[in-house]
Amino acid sequence: MKIIKNKTIIEDDWQVLRLDNQETTDNVTVAAGKIIVPLEVWQTQRDTLQQRENIGVWLASDERPEALKDDLQKFAVIAIDFPKFADGRGYSIAYNLRSRLGYTGELRAIGDVLRDQLFYMYRVGFDAFSPRPDRNIEDALKGFSDFSEVYQTSFDQPTPLFNRVKRKGNSAVGLINE
């Protein structure tokens, strides 16, 4: 499967484990290989899962990144699920994971991930994106270049525009009706 990482399209073999109706966090068998498991599966099967070489975890939009506070180094990837693209909790989860908890590994957006949100996602700290499979992934890449400048700080830009560049005051800009 293809994903976007560091703004380029790459092949990726991570599988996202989503529980079906019969499965519970303690009875589900986590297959071998590179698997991104739900937070609750991680919490239930932590003892066995943390032995594994390649393990990832994903957070639902109503889960807290602080739940991973002591485990951050154990994951090759942390993913945040967007159940609907209009559910914006994932942005604050990502920001908190990066800026407050200091997570430095791969942070992947999964679920309803669409071109027009990638710019915002990138800003709050996502560096990997798994766009919805029915959409053209090359097209999605264009989402990163919508804007070349931003006003406010976020994870990608710790300095606000007013402290980064010399901005013009009234005397340098002139009156609007001229």
Add this chain to the structure above:
Amino acid sequence: MYRYDEYDQQIVDERVKQYRDQVRRRLANELTENEFLPLRLQNGLYMQVHAYMLRIAVPYGLVSSKQMRIFSHIARKYDRGYGHLTTRQNIQFNWLKLEDTPDILADLASVEMHAIQTSGNCIRNITSDEYAGVAQDEVVDPRPYAEILRQWSTFHPEFAFLPRKFKIAISGGREDRAAILAHDIGLSVIKNAQGEIGFRVFVGGGLGRTPIIGNEICEFVPWQHALTYVESILRIYNQYGRRDNKYKARIKILVKALGIDEFRRQVEEDWAASKDGPATLTQEELDRVASFFTDPNYESLPDTNSTLNEFKADNRSFSNWMQRNVKPHRVPGYAIVVLSLKKQDVAPGDATAEQMDKVADLADRYSFGECRITHKQNLVLADVKQSDLISLWQEANTYDLATPNIGLLTDMISCPGAEFCTLANARSIPLAQLISERFDNLDFQHDIGEIALNISGCMNACGQNHIGNIGITGVEKKNHDEWYQVSIGGSEGNDSSIGKIIGPSFKFHQVPEAIDRLLQVYLRERIEAERFIDTVRRIGLKPFKEHVYATDFEVEPEETLSKKEVAPAQYTIPFYSPRF
């Protein structure tokens, strides 16, 4: 006023390009309507009953004459020759085609304007005092802070998909003229005992289905920390605000559920991590932005004008206008003029292209080329020489901009209502017109004095019915019949309060009579110069209620019974809403 530098311009130009491509993808069906919807909303584009409606951001209500002329151009070229001023100091156009909207945004960008975040579940256009910078009671000019907040909120990556819309208002006068207690965040710029500037911060106010007056969350946030503090409020809200029910998704519900103390604790815990960080506002940036809001070249003038007084004595309508539409200015010899857009037979807040051009012209000649949109849907010329008042009045009069009714009964706030809006239960504008007709007599209006009558077509309360001294709300009833609830006792400003419903609702044609009966009680009970709201507060709801419902109302006259069939026929373009 603020002017774009190359960074502001680039961001807005890139937005036009991005939006143009989104519209292209929608028209090519690469985006579904569901996917396009939040994108167009964040650009102020609604699909209404008859056509697309575009809401243009007017930051804190300030407009230059050049920008006003672009509005008239849009009205003529893309709309039906008029625009509508909103209660959040914006302007909207109601009859647009989707295909034209990218070009409209390009026209707006050419005069440093946009429609960014005028709708959608994001931080909306920041509103402020319409007399900012010129009011006599001003403590601190709020405009530089409003502009700084505008920039901070523009495309904030973390808060583009909040649980619900988010409105911030900021005021710097002793009297609050921006209804800050009815906003998600209300900021009052103040000076502390040491003379330092900061913000008294209120949170969780709002109207809509659950009207609540904002709670104080912090009594003094130093100005340097305004952005980080507000950001922490948003971060808590974004994570914990309800998303399961859109009617319970505003921040006021979260604040109520947690309690203000627990909400404050969470905000301050988050704030501890960003306070004093790199986003802290600097003196240099404040000075830069404030440099755009320095005084224009005021002349030294005497504060009395004998010609004016003589003319006033001889001319009743001019003296009425002086009394209602002209407000004191902090600079001697100057005055603030409110141009009324409330006139019988015209929808409250509608301005024609000709009126817009005239206002631009008046602004150029009498008020340093600037005007303001008020949250009561009028226009303000903020810096008029007192010696120009007579000629300004004469010119404004010929364009129907001088109705002497500011603050009076016919200076109503009204939402667009069911003829335009897909949310509304009932019509607002025709009701406003019916009320205007009934109380057309100016002497009667002046006798009643200050009163705020606010009309909304549904409980979403865009017409701010809850804070009207008299509030009218369209309610849902069987058979699409139009019914209206009437409340009294609401008010905005320092003594904000939420109105109380007086009793069973009224049919369309009964509303003016119900208002008349309320006014009869007021005239009977008032003491000296007491305003309507003061009387309501003093004697309570009961006498009003008793009198209004004491006798029967007339049955609906037959000629209006079939109005449901008539309503759509007055519009000539096909419309696609199954509403009527």
